Amino acid sequence: MINTNYRSTIQNFISVAENDQAHVDRLVEKKNNHYFTDMSQVRGHSNSNIEKMTHPLSQPDDVDYLSPYMIDLLGRMTTLAFAEKVLQSPRKQILDQLGIDDSQQTQRQSRLHSDQIAISRFYNHRPEARLLSLTLNGSPFMEQEPTTPYFIGQKIITPDFTIHRREESTHLLDLLRCKFRDDSGTPFDKAPIERLQKYNSTVHLNESRRNENGASNKADYFVEMAEYLIQRGDPGDFIVQNSLESSSDKNTPHFQYIPNQVPLPIFFHIPPYDETIDAQRVDWHLPSLYQKVDLRQPDWRAKIINLQQSSQQLLNHHHISTTPVFRMVEQSHIEVLLVFKKDGSPVWNMALEDSQHTPGWLEACGIFIANTPKAEVFNLKGAQQYYAIYSVTAECIDDLF
Numbered sequence: 001m002i003n004t005n006y007r008s009t010i011q012n013f014i015s016v017a018e019n020d021q022a023h024v025d026r027l028v029e030k031k032n033n034h035y036f037t038d039m040s041q042v043r044g045h046s047n048s049n050i051e052k053m054t055h056p057l058s059q060p061d062d063v064d065y066l067s068p069y070m071i072d073l074l075g076r077m078t079t080l081a082f083a084e085k086v087l088q089s090p091r092k093q094i095l096d097q098l099g100i101d102d103s104q105q106t107q108r109q110s111r112l113h114s115d116q117i118a119i120s121r122f123y124n125h126r127p128e129a130r131l132l133s134l135t136l137n138g139s140p141f142m143e144q145e146p147t148t149p150y151f152i153g154q155k156i157i158t159p160d161f162t163i164h165r166r167e168e169s170t171h172l173l174d175l176l177r178c179k180f181r182d183d184s185g186t187p188f189d190k191a192p193i194e195r196l197q198k199y200n201s202t203v204h205l206n207e208s209r210r211n212e213n214g215a216s217n218k219a220d221y222f223v224e225m226a227e228y229l230i231q232r233g234d235p236g237d238f239i240v241q242n243s244l245e246s247s248s249d250k251n252t253p254h255f256q257y258i259p260n261q262v263p264l265p266i267f268f269h270i271p272p273y274d275e276t277i278d279a280q281r282v283d284w285h286l287p288s289l290y291q292k293v294d295l296r297q298p299d300w301r302a303k304i305i306n307l308q309q310s311s312q313q314l315l316n317h318h319h320i321s322t323t324p325v326f327r328m329v330e331q332s333h334i335e336v337l338l339v340f341k342k343d344g345s346p347v348w349n350m351a352l353e354d355s356q357h358t359p360g361w362l363e364a365c366g367i368f369i370a371n372t373p374k375a376e377v378f379n380l381k382g383a384q385q386y387y388a389i390y391s392v393t394a395e396c397i398d399d400l401f
Helices: 049-054 068-076 080-098 105-122 168-179 191-213 222-232 265-269 300-318 352-356 373-388 395-400
Strands: 010-013 023-025 028-030 132-136 139-144 155-159 238-240 255-258 280-282 288-294 320-330 333-342 367-369
Touching: 023 373, 049 139, 049 155, 068 080, 068 105, 068 168, 068 191, 080 105, 080 191, 132 222, 139 222, 168 191, 222 238, 222 255, 222 300, 222 320, 288 300, 300 320, 300 333, 300 395, 367 373
Parallel strands: 023 367
Antiparallel strands: 010 028, 132 139, 139 155, 155 255, 238 255, 238 320, 280 288, 288 333, 320 333
């Protein structure tokens, strides 16, 4: 298919009807397998799905010595076949000296060709697919489309971890030197390939160190979430972060932006605003608090930081996690919803099955995706019994807020 977005698994989105009760809903229609490239089919392994989704990984292969990142760059410059010969030449020289044929060549090149196709499809370089750079709370972040969104226009925002790839364009230009050919018409300048290999090794070393020392997806980004809405949001848009225990990617900090006034059931339970109370209780299945923040006031940032610090104390001292939902209601106001539940740690002595079905941000706010294990458990147990497994008492919450 011409101009197919092979990254996205979604064919169509289904509008969410207004419903103030927790319920199961069908949000999307998925593509036929022929029309998207599943990330598992793409070469490379990372402990972060988001990292792999964002860019080709830099770890070299043990057989052909090419990383997905190198394959991507070489494929764009149509120098992959030459690079493979350059990197295999030391091995070939040894085999030639011993009078042994390279029995792995056909299989190795066939695998490389298949991997190059998957990489070029998944990491498309169309202008509309590029990462958007942002500055939030003074730090670099980036925005991109998830491969399996729930809603039209959904974005995922992460700290910018592409900082070690700033020399990419230099090496793309350098690869043009491989186009030089000798009298036989064969490319002969292997120096750009060797420089690319050295560059990739440096990238891989730096990115490995970042992964070893990187932050997990804890609720530490309240100010960044608010600033994103200020910069990019319209009334009705909201931004949300999964709590750590329900995150599909626990190793890369991330939050998600949902535009177009999606009517989450919890929104219908927001109490009438009382300016005399900082944080108001929400009548919901899980203990929840509501606070309206006036962005015109000089203390708005301090209020957001205070909410984050209180949430961190709940987690550190009481094993209660927080799912923050920030919604832009006017250009000058943000509604903050904090949904609390058990953090899944051993102190709660939860059954394994219950831990596996802990509500993510979408379920915590009242929507279960049809034909998923969580939806099946919700249908079987009903809302009251399902949420009761993960609920906590409000005493320590009230003390902190």
